[in-house]
Amino acid sequence: MTNTELLALFKKKSVAIDAVMTEDLAIIQSPLLAKIIHHAIFQGGKRIRPLLTLLAASLVGPPPADTPRLAISFEYLHAASLLHDDVIDHAILRRGAETANTIWGMEPVILAGDYLHAHAMALASEVGGSTAMALIGRATGAMVESEFLQMHNAHEILISEENYFQVLRGKTAALIAAACEAGIAHNQGSAEQRLALRTYGTNLGLAFQIVDDLLDYLGDPAKTGKAVGNDFQEGKMTLPLIKALKRADAKDREMLTSLLQATPQERSRQLALAHTIMEKYQGFSLARAQAESLLGEALAGLAIFGEAPAKESLTGLAHYVLSRDK
Amino acid sequence: MTNTELLALFKKKSVAIDAVMTEDLAIIQSPLLAKIIHHAIFQGGKRIRPLLTLLAASLVGPPPADTPRLAISFEYLHAASLLHDDVIDHAILRRGAETANTIWGMEPVILAGDYLHAHAMALASEVGGSTAMALIGRATGAMVESEFLQMHNAHEILISEENYFQVLRGKTAALIAAACEAGIAHNQGSAEQRLALRTYGTNLGLAFQIVDDLLDYLGDPAKTGKAVGNDFQEGKMTLPLIKALKRADAKDREMLTSLLQATPQERSRQLALAHTIMEKYQGFSLARAQAESLLGEALAGLAIFGEAPAKESLTGLAHYVLSRDK
Numbered sequence: 161m162t163n164t165e166l167l168a169l170f171k172k173k174s175v176a177i178d179a180v181m182t183e184d185l186a187i188i189q190s191p192l193l194a195k196i197i198h199h200a201i202f203q204g205g206k207r208i209r210p211l212l213t214l215l216a217a218s219l220v221g222p223p224p225a226d227t228p229r230l231a232i233s234f235e236y237l238h239a240a241s242l243l244h245d246d247v248i249d250h251a252i253l254r255r256g257a258e259t260a261n262t263i264w265g266m267e268p269v270i271l272a273g274d275y276l277h278a279h280a281m282a283l284a285s286e287v288g289g290s291t292a293m294a295l296i297g298r299a300t301g302a303m304v305e306s307e308f309l310q311m312h313n314a315h316e317i318l319i320s321e322e323n324y325f326q327v328l329r330g331k332t333a334a335l336i337a338a339a340c341e342a343g344i345a346h347n348q349g350s351a352e353q354r355l356a357l358r359t360y361g362t363n364l365g366l367a368f369q370i371v372d373d374l375l376d377y378l379g380d381p382a383k384t385g386k387a388v389g390n391d392f393q394e395g396k397m398t399l400p401l402i403k404a405l406k407r408a409d410a411k412d413r414e415m416l417t418s419l420l421q422a423t424p425q426e427r428s429r430q431l432a433l434a435h436t437i438m439e440k441y442q443g444f445s446l447a448r449a450q451a452e453s454l455l456g457e458a459l460a461g462l463a464i465f466g467e468a469p470a471k472e473s474l475t476g477l478a479h480y481v482l483s484r485d486k
Numbered sequence: 487m488t489n490t491e492l493l494a495l496f497k498k499k500s501v502a503i504d505a506v507m508t509e510d511l512a513i514i515q516s517p518l519l520a521k522i523i524h525h526a527i528f529q530g531g532k533r534i535r536p537l538l539t540l541l542a543a544s545l546v547g548p549p550p551a552d553t554p555r556l557a558i559s560f561e562y563l564h565a566a567s568l569l570h571d572d573v574i575d576h577a578i579l580r581r582g583a584e585t586a587n588t589i590w591g592m593e594p595v596i597l598a599g600d601y602l603h604a605h606a607m608a609l610a611s612e613v614g615g616s617t618a619m620a621l622i623g624r625a626t627g628a629m630v631e632s633e634f635l636q637m638h639n640a641h642e643i644l645i646s647e648e649n650y651f652q653v654l655r656g657k658t659a660a661l662i663a664a665a666c667e668a669g670i671a672h673n674q675g676s677a678e679q680r681l682a683l684r685t686y687g688t689n690l691g692l693a694f695q696i697v698d699d700l701l702d703y704l705g706d707p708a709k710t711g712k713a714v715g716n717d718f719q720e721g722k723m724t725l726p727l728i729k730a731l732k733r734a735d736a737k738d739r740e741m742l743t744s745l746l747q748a749t750p751q752e753r754s755r756q757l758a759l760a761h762t763i764m765e766k767y768q769g770f771s772l773a774r775a776q777a778e779s780l781l782g783e784a785l786a787g788l789a790i791f792g793e794a795p796a797k798e799s800l801t802g803l804a805h806y807v808l809s810r811d812k
Contacts, residue, residue, distance in 0.1 A: 187627075190634035244600060248593045267574045268637065270596060274570060275630040277600065281607040282623025285616055293619065297608025301513075304601040308516035311594065 161476035163483060169473065173214070174207040180228045181235065184283070188275075196260050196272040200239045204255040209234035209339040212364075216343030216357045218470035219462075223347050230287040230346055234339040236280035237296065241303060241335075243273035284342070292342045299338035306330025317420050318405070319397040325366065333365030340364075356461035360474065363458035368481050370451040373398035374444060375485070377435065383486040389431040393424050399450065401434075404443030412437045455482055487802035489809065495799060499540065500533040506554045507561065510609070514601075522586050522598040526565045530581040535560035535665040538690075542669030542683045544796035545788075549673050556613040556672055560665040562606035563622065567629060567661075569599035610668070618668045625664035632656025643746050645723040647732070651692065659691030666690075682787035686800065689784035694807050696777040699724035700770060701811070703761065709812040715757040719750050725776065727760075730769030738763045781808055 181201060188194040210231035217223035245251070246259040247266050253259060261269045277300075284292045306327045313319050313327065340361030341354050349357070375384050376391045377400060391398050397420070405416055416437055419427055427434070438444060455478045465471050507527060514520040536557035543549035571577070572585040573592050579585060587595045603626075610618045632653045639645050639653065666687030667680050675683070701710050702717045703726060717724050723746070731742055742763055745753055753760070764770060781804045791797050 189631050190638070192637070193631065193634045241600075244596055248596055268634065270570055270574055271630050271633050274567075274599075274603065275627065277603060278607065278623060278626035278630070281604065281611075282619055282627075285607075285611050285619035285623070290611055290615060293608055293611035297604060297611070300604035301601065301608070304597050304604070305515050305519065307597050308519045308594065311518070312516070 161472050163476070163480050166473065166476040166480055170206065170211055173211055177207045177210045177214075177228065177232060177235070178202065181232050184229065184232060192264070192268060193272055193275060196243075196264055196268055197239075197276055199260050199263070200243050200272065200276065201235065203257050205235070205239070207235060209238055209336060212336065212339045212361060212474075213343035213346075215470045215473050216340045216349075216360075217347040219344060219357075219465045219468055219474075220347050220349055220353065223343070226287050227343070227346055230284060230292060230342060231339075233280040233284040233287070233292075233296070234335065234342070236276050236283070237300065237335060240273045240276035240280065243269055243276070247273075288342055288346055291345045295338040295342050295345070299334040302330040302334040304330075306334075317417065319402065321399070321402050321406070324397065324399060324402055328366055328369050329362065332369050333362045336365040337361035352464060356464055359461045360458040360478075363454040364478060364481060367451040367454045367458075367478075370399050370447055370454075371481060371484065373400060374447055374451075377438070378444060379485065385486070389428070389435070392431060392434055393428045395420055395424065395427065399447040400438055400443035402443075403446040403450075404438040404441040407441040408437065412440070451482060455479075487798050489802075489806050492799065492802040492806055496532065496537055499537055503533045503536045503540075503554065503558060503561070504528065507558050510555065510558060518590070518594060519598055519601060522569075522590055522594055523565075523602055525586050525589070526569050526598065526602065527561065529583050531561070531565070533561060535564055535662060538662065538665045538687060538800075539669035539672075541796045541799050542666045542675075542686075543673040545670060545683075545791045545794055545800075546673050546675055546679065549669070552613050553669070553672055556610060556618060556668060557665075559606040559610040559613070559618075559622070560661065560668070562602050562609070563626065563661060566599045566602035566606065569595055569602070573599075614668055614672055617671045621664040621668050621671070625660040628656040628660040630656075632660075643743065644731070645728065647725070647728050650723065650725060650728055654692055654695050655688065658695050659688045662691040663687035678790060682790055685787045686784040686804075689780040690804060690807060693777040693780045693784075693804075696725050696773055696780075697807060697810065699726060700773055700777075703764070704770060705811065711812070715754070715761070718757060718760055719754045721746055721750065721753065725773040726764055726769035728769075729772040729776075730764040730767040733767040734763065738766070777808060781805075 185194065185197060185201075188197060210228070213231035213234055214223065214227060217227045242254065243260055246254060247261045247269055250261070251259050252262050260272065281293065281296060284296050306329065309323070309330070310327050313323060337358045338361070340357040344353050344357045373391065376386065376398065377389060379386070379388065381388055392401070401416070405413060408416065416434060419430055419434060422430075459475060459478055462471055462474060511520065511523060511527075514523060536554070539557035539560055540549065540553060543553045568580070569586055572580060573587045573595055576587070577585050578588050586598065607619065607622060610622050632655065635649070635656070636653050639649060663684045664687070666683040670679050670683045699717065702712070702724065703715060705712070705714065707713055718727070727742070731739060734742065742760060745756055745760060748756075785801060785804055788797055788800060
C-alpha cells in the first residue's frame with residue numbers, strides 16, 4: 161500500500177467518522193457550547209485515533225456495529241486536551257486557524273473541554289464498558305502526569321533519554337495505545353492480541369514524535385511549513401540532541417550545554433554549529449534508527465494476525481510515519 | 487434527630503471518607519499534582535455528596551464493601567469543578583484559604599482538575615459500572631450546560647423562575663441527585679427506589695440553594711459571615727426577587743427593574759427599599775414555601791423505605807437544610 165493510497169483511504173474513512181460525530185454532538189443544547197466544540201473538532205485533524213480503533217477492531221473480523229461510537233470518544237479526548245492545552249499556553253493559532261480561546265476567551269473554552277472530556281468518557285463507558293474505561297482512565301491519568309513531568313523538566317537544562325521517553329509516553333503514546341487496544345478489546349480480542357495492539361499504538365506514537373523531532377532539524381520548510389531548528393532555538397531537548405550529547409566528547413558536550421544555557425538568539429546564530437556536532441555524533445541517524453526499531457517491533461507484533469485489509473492499513477501507516485516529509 | 491446529632495454523625499463519617507480518599511490518591515506520581523489535589527480536597531468541605539451516596543446505599547440493607555470508593559468519586563467531581571470554577575473566576579479565596587490557582591497559577595490547576603475529573607470517572611466506572619457512569623455522564627453534561635445557560639443569562643436583566651431553576655438544576659442539583667441515585671443503584675435498588683433518591687437529591691440541592699438565597703437577605707451576618715444583600719448589590723436575580731417581581735404592581739415592578747439596571751452602589755443604597763417591596767409581595771415567604779414544598783416532596787418519596795438509621799439521617803438532613811442559619 162503506497163502512502164497515497166493510504167492517505168486516500170484514511171480521508172474516505174474520516175468522512176464517515178465525522179458524520180458519526182456530527183450526529184452524536186447534536187445532543188448539546190447551548191448554542192455557544194456547540195459552536196466551541198464544533199470548532200475544536202471540525203477545524204482539521206486527521207482522525208488518527210478513531211481510525212486506529214476501527215482498524216484494530218477489524219483485525220479479527222467485522223467489528224460490532226457500535227464501534228464507530230467507541231472510536232469517536234478518542235477523538236473527543238484528544239480534542240478536549242488540545243482545548244485545555246491552548247488555554248494553558250495562551251496559544252493564538254492551531255492548524256493555521258484561530259484557537260477557540262482566541263475567539264471565545266478562556267472561560268467557555270475550559271468548560272467546553274470539560275464537557276467534551278466527560279462526554280467522551282460517558283460514551284466510551286456506554287459502548288465499551290469497563291474495559292474501555294479502564295484503558296481511558298489509565299491513558300488520561302498518564303497524559304496529565306506527563307504534563308507535570310514536563311513542567312518539572314522545564315527547570316532542567318539537560319533531559320535524560322529516559323525522561324524524554326517518559327514524557328512522550330504519557331503525552332502522545334498513551335492515548336493512541338488506548339485507542340488501538342480498546343478497538344480490538346471491543347471485538348473480543350485475546351490478551352495476546354490486546355498486547356500486540358497496545359505495543360503497536362505506543363510505538364507508533366513514539367516513532368511519530370521522533371520523526372517530528374528529526375523533521376524539525378532536517379525537514380524542508382517549504383514542505384513542513386516550519387522554520388528549521390525551532391526546537392533548538394527554544395532550548396528544547398529532543399531525541400537527536402539527547403543522543404548526540406550522550407556520545408559527545410567533553411569539549412563538544414560543553415559547547416552544546418553552554419548553548420542550551422544561552423539566549424534563543426544566540427542558539428539561532430549557532431544552529432549550524434550545533435547541527436554539525438549533532439551530526440558528528442550521529443544524533444540524527446541514531447534517532448531515526450530508534451524510530452525504525454520501534455516501528456519494527458510494532459509490526460512484528462501484528463504477525464499473530466492473518467492477512468486482512470486492516471492489517472495492511474496498519475502496516476502502511478507505520479511506513480508512512482517513517483517516510484513522511486511534512 | 488437534632489441538627490447537632492446530625493452534624494456530629496456527618497463529621498464522624500466524613501473522617502472515614504477522608505481516609506478512603508487519602509489511600510486512593512496515593513497513586514499520583516507527580517509531587518506537585520498530588521499537592522494541588524490534596525489542597526483541593528482536604529481544605530474543608532463537608533463531604534455531603536459521598537455521604538449521600540453511602541446513606542442512599544444503606545437504605546436497602548448493608549451496602550457493598552466497595553461503596554465508599556464509588557462515593558468518593560462524587561467528591562472528586564465536585565472538587566474538580568471547583569478547581570476549574572476558581573480558575574475561570576480568577577477567585578483568590580475559597581473557604582477563607584487561598585485558592586489553588588492563587589498558589590500555583592492557572593496552568594497546573596487546569597490540569598489537576600482534568601486529572602481529578604478523569605480519575606473520578608474511571609473510579610466510578612470501575613466500582614459502579616455503566617449504571618454509575620450513565621448517571622455521572624448526565625450530571626457532568628448538565629453541569630456544563632448550566633454554566634453556559636448562566637453565561638447567557640448574564641446578558642439579561644430579568645431572569646424567569648423557569649430559567650432560575652434550570653440553572654440551579656444543572657449547577658447544584660444534578661451532581662447531588664446522581665450521588666444519591668448511584669448509591670441506591672449500587673445496592674441493587676429498584677427503578678422506583680432510584681427515582682425516589684433522584685428526587686430527594688434534586689430537591690435537596692434546589693432547597694439548599696433557595697435557603698442560601700434567603701440567608702443572603704435575611705441572615706445574621708455574624709452567623710453567615712457575609713454582608714446582607716450581597717446578591718442584590720451584584721444585581722443577581724435570586725428566587726425571592728423573582729417571586730416578588732412576578733406579583734408586583736406596575737409601579738413597584740418598575741422600581742425594582744430600574745434598580746437592577748442601576749450601579750451596584752445605587753443598589754446598595756436602596757437595599758432597604760428593595761427589601762420592603764420584596765416583603766410586600768411575599769418574595770421571602772413564597773421562596774421559603776417553595777423550599778419547604780421541595781423538601782416535603784423529597785421526604786414523601788422516602789416513605790417507600792422501611793425505618794433505618796440512613797433514612798433518619800436523610801430526613802434529618804432535609805430538616806437541617808431548612809433550619810440552618812449559616
